Amino acid sequence: MKLSEKTILITGASAGIGRCVAEKLAAGNNNVVITARRAAQLEDVASIVRARGSRCLVLPADALDEAATQAVVDRAVNEFGRMDAVLLNIGEGPAYNMATASAATIKRCMHINYDVTVNYLVPTIACMKAAGGGLIAHTNSLAGLLGVPMQGPYSAAKSACRLLLDTSRTELKRFNIRIASVYPGFIATERTADDGIPAPFEISPDACAEHILRAMERETPDTLFPWQTSLMTRVLQNLPKSWAGNLMLKAAAAEY
Helix, strand or coil: CCCCCCEEEEECCCCHHHHHHHHHHHHHCCEEEEECCCHHHHHHHHHHHHHCCCEEEECCCCCCCHHHHHHHHHHHHHHHCCCCEEEECCCCCCCECCCCCCHHHHHHHHHHHHHHHHHHHHHHHHHHHHHCCEEEEEECCHHHHCCCCCEHHHHHHHHHHHHHHHHHHHHCHHHCEEEEEEEECCECCCCCCCCCCCCCCCECHHHHHHHHHHHHHHCCCEEEECHHHHHHHHHHHCCCHHHHHHHHHHHHCCCC
16 A cells, blocks of 8 residues: 555554654645544644645544544544545553552553554444455554563553454455554653663664554565564564573563
């Protein structure tokens, strides 16, 4: 998909990766639809998008509210007549030690990573089926490929997203709906600045956005980056679990 003169919805667009993607899409004469909870920050993004030559629709919404997410998709389609691509880009991974984490905090991590994805995925599928196809991209994480110390609930939520999108890719092919999943390593966003988790080979949100846009244009099923962290992940996946766990534990320098 050439990312120009398209209608593209970006969730989690008020800051970080989503904001960078929206601003980069502005050069392509696109209809950029941005959503997140923080209306003021979305308006800041919209002003940049419009100044660079694209149209921008601002739709503040809570991604945990199923009715609100449905309304975002409906409004975008009503405004521009179609939905060519969607970037599902909401989630966060606070540090949790499973020796002390409560059931409530673990389940909340699932809500803010998995439930928000489902809430946008379902109405997106419906509108793309009606339109004859489209591209759905999802910002996953390398943590979704293996259990990372201090990020067990986050790893579990991202793994659930991975399997759901993999299944969707197979089932939606006949509707010409394509799925592109991206798996970043550590990204230097404001949310991760003080999370206490070591971040080897950390990259900027801007660099992450470049990877995401390239994956969307190429419609690559799975894109892992940066190469150093993705290589480490692949190696750990192929080691005995006891070895991999010990190595990750040392790397995390966590207190158990």
